[in-house]
Amino acid sequence: MTKARTRWPRQRDAEAPTTSGETVAADRVDVVDLETCLSACAAHSTKLVASLDRRRIALAEALRTLLATHAATVPATSGTSPLPLLRRPAKVSSGSALLLGDALMDPLLAVGDKALDCGYEDETKLALMVADTVLTQRKRSRAGWRLRARVLEAMGAESAAAAAFERHLELTEEDGFGVASKVAGLREGARLQAELVRRLAAGCPEARELADRSVTDSWAQGLELHARGAWDEARPLLIGTLLGQIAADAPVREIQQTLTHYLGLLREEAGVAGGGSAPTAGRAAAGHPGSARPAGFTDPSELAELTTLYAEQRRARMRGPVDDPTFGGVRWLTLGEFRNRIAGKSICLIANSKRVGNSSLGAEIDDYDLVVRFNSYRIDPAATGRRTDIHATIHKHGFNWDQHVDTRLVFGGISGDWKYSLRNRLVPGAQSYLGDESLRWPVRDIGRVSRDVWPSIPTSGFNMLWLLDFLDVSPRLDLIGFDFYESGAYRLPAAMRLPITSVHEYTSEKAWVMERAQSVTDTRICLR
Structure with missing residues (x-):
C-alpha cells in the first residue's frame, strides 16, 4: 500500500508577494490607481463565467454591481482594454486619475469582501488590490484598513495584519467588529508560538x-529518517525546518502546518495516544525500568506542556484571550424563561430610523415597562428615550455590546458562528441575562419558517418582533419609528457607513407587520 506523502514546507523569501507580482514588505500599501483596479476587476469577472462555486458566484455578482455602478457614473472610454490582474499599475498624473467617489466606495469594498471569502490565491490577491486601491485615495478609510488587515491575516502575514487592524482601531470610535479582541488574539498567539518554538529549539x-x-530538503530528509526509525537523526532536521521557516518569515499557516506535523511525530515517538501509531520497541524500552532513554526522548510532562502551548496558541488566534469565561456571572435564558420575564409587561420596539431620531418621543418611550433596541442603536434622550432593557442584535457586529442592559438576545443562523461571536464579543458585566441557543434564530428555529416560505434572511428586528408576537404574553406591543428605512438610518456614527443590506427583504417584513397591526400612526404601529 502506498502511503500518501505529506505536503512539505516550501522555501520562501523573507517578503510576501503582492498584487504587482513583485516582493515587497507585507505591511506596505501598494499605490494602485482606480482605473487599474477596475480593469483588473473586469478581467477577473471573465474568469468566473459559469463557475459553480457559490463563493465565486457571489463575487461575480459583486463585480457586476461594481462595474455597472462605474459605467453609470464614469462612462468607459472607447478602445480601453482590461489590464491583466497582476500587472504593475502604470503611473498616471494626478489630474488624469479616476477618483474614488462615494457611489463606488461600497461596491468596491463589497468586491474585496467577496473576493476574500473565496479563499483562493487569485481572489485573495484581488482583495488586496482592492484594499490598496481604497487606501491609495482614502488613507483614513476604516473599512479599507480592516479589509487589508483581513487579507494579510489570510495570507499569513500576522504582524502586518495586526498593525493594519490597529490602524483601523485608531480611526474608529466604536469597535463594532471585535477588532481589539482579534489583535489581542494575534499578538498572544504569536507570543505563545514563539515560546513553543523556543522550547523545541532549546531541547535540540x-x-x-x-x-x-x-x-523543503530538510523536511523531506527528516521524514525519510523518521520512516526508517532514525528519530535522533530526524529530529534536528525537522526542528531546523521550523526554524528556517520562521527566519524566512513564512506565512503563519505554513508554520502551523509544520508545528502540527512535528508534534504529531513527537507524540508518536513517545507512544502517546493520538500520536499516530503504537509504541515501537525503542519507545517501550524508554519507559522500561532500568533501560536507557534515547537521546531524542521527550519526557511525558514536557510533551504535555508543549502540547498545551500548541493548543493555547491555536485557541488564541481563533477567538482571542478570554479574561472572564463566565462573563461576569451572566445567567442564560431559555425560551420559556424569557417568556416568563416579559409576561404581562408593555413592550416597545425602537427602530434605528431617522423617524425616531428626529422625534421628541423620548419620554413616551421610557414609560413602557420594557424598551427593546436593536444592533447599533443610538441614544438621544429627548428623541429616543434613555432606557434599554433588551438589546437584540445580530452576532456579526459588536455595536453596543458594552452597554449595560438587563437582557441581551444575540441572533445568528449558524450555531458555530453564533457561539464564536458570543465568546469574542460578550463584555463581562454588560448584561444580566443572555438568550441561549433556544433563542438564537427565532423565525427559523422556533417558527420553523423555511426558506421556501421566507427566502430572505430575517432581520434582528423581525426576529425579535416575531418572537414577541409568537409568545403573545404582552398586553401592549408597539413598534416606534418602524418605516423600514424609508426615512433613512439613525445609528451610532461608526455604523452609519454600513449599507442597508440587500439580503433582507424589508417589503415582506412590512407586509407581515401591517397584516397584524391594530392601529397605525406616523410614528407608532400597535400590534395589541
Whole structure:
C-alpha cells in the first residue's frame, strides 16, 4: 500500500508577494490607481463565467454591481482594454486619475469582501488590490484598513495584519467588529508560538545549525529518517525546518502546518495516544525500568506542556484571550424563561430610523415597562428615550455590546458562528441575562419558517418582533419609528457607513407587520 506523502514546507523569501507580482514588505500599501483596479476587476469577472462555486458566484455578482455602478457614473472610454490582474499599475498624473467617489466606495469594498471569502490565491490577491486601491485615495478609510488587515491575516502575514487592524482601531470610535479582541488574539498567539518554538529549539541545540538549509530538503530528509526509525537523526532536521521557516518569515499557516506535523511525530515517538501509531520497541524500552532513554526522548510532562502551548496558541488566534469565561456571572435564558420575564409587561420596539431620531418621543418611550433596541442603536434622550432593557442584535457586529442592559438576545443562523461571536464579543458585566441557543434564530428555529416560505434572511428586528408576537404574553406591543428605512438610518456614527443590506427583504417584513397591526400612526404601529 502506498502511503500518501505529506505536503512539505516550501522555501520562501523573507517578503510576501503582492498584487504587482513583485516582493515587497507585507505591511506596505501598494499605490494602485482606480482605473487599474477596475480593469483588473473586469478581467477577473471573465474568469468566473459559469463557475459553480457559490463563493465565486457571489463575487461575480459583486463585480457586476461594481462595474455597472462605474459605467453609470464614469462612462468607459472607447478602445480601453482590461489590464491583466497582476500587472504593475502604470503611473498616471494626478489630474488624469479616476477618483474614488462615494457611489463606488461600497461596491468596491463589497468586491474585496467577496473576493476574500473565496479563499483562493487569485481572489485573495484581488482583495488586496482592492484594499490598496481604497487606501491609495482614502488613507483614513476604516473599512479599507480592516479589509487589508483581513487579507494579510489570510495570507499569513500576522504582524502586518495586526498593525493594519490597529490602524483601523485608531480611526474608529466604536469597535463594532471585535477588532481589539482579534489583535489581542494575534499578538498572544504569536507570543505563545514563539515560546513553543523556543522550547523545541532549546531541547535540540543542533537544529539551529540546520536552519539555513533548504526547508523543503530538510523536511523531506527528516521524514525519510523518521520512516526508517532514525528519530535522533530526524529530529534536528525537522526542528531546523521550523526554524528556517520562521527566519524566512513564512506565512503563519505554513508554520502551523509544520508545528502540527512535528508534534504529531513527537507524540508518536513517545507512544502517546493520538500520536499516530503504537509504541515501537525503542519507545517501550524508554519507559522500561532500568533501560536507557534515547537521546531524542521527550519526557511525558514536557510533551504535555508543549502540547498545551500548541493548543493555547491555536485557541488564541481563533477567538482571542478570554479574561472572564463566565462573563461576569451572566445567567442564560431559555425560551420559556424569557417568556416568563416579559409576561404581562408593555413592550416597545425602537427602530434605528431617522423617524425616531428626529422625534421628541423620548419620554413616551421610557414609560413602557420594557424598551427593546436593536444592533447599533443610538441614544438621544429627548428623541429616543434613555432606557434599554433588551438589546437584540445580530452576532456579526459588536455595536453596543458594552452597554449595560438587563437582557441581551444575540441572533445568528449558524450555531458555530453564533457561539464564536458570543465568546469574542460578550463584555463581562454588560448584561444580566443572555438568550441561549433556544433563542438564537427565532423565525427559523422556533417558527420553523423555511426558506421556501421566507427566502430572505430575517432581520434582528423581525426576529425579535416575531418572537414577541409568537409568545403573545404582552398586553401592549408597539413598534416606534418602524418605516423600514424609508426615512433613512439613525445609528451610532461608526455604523452609519454600513449599507442597508440587500439580503433582507424589508417589503415582506412590512407586509407581515401591517397584516397584524391594530392601529397605525406616523410614528407608532400597535400590534395589541
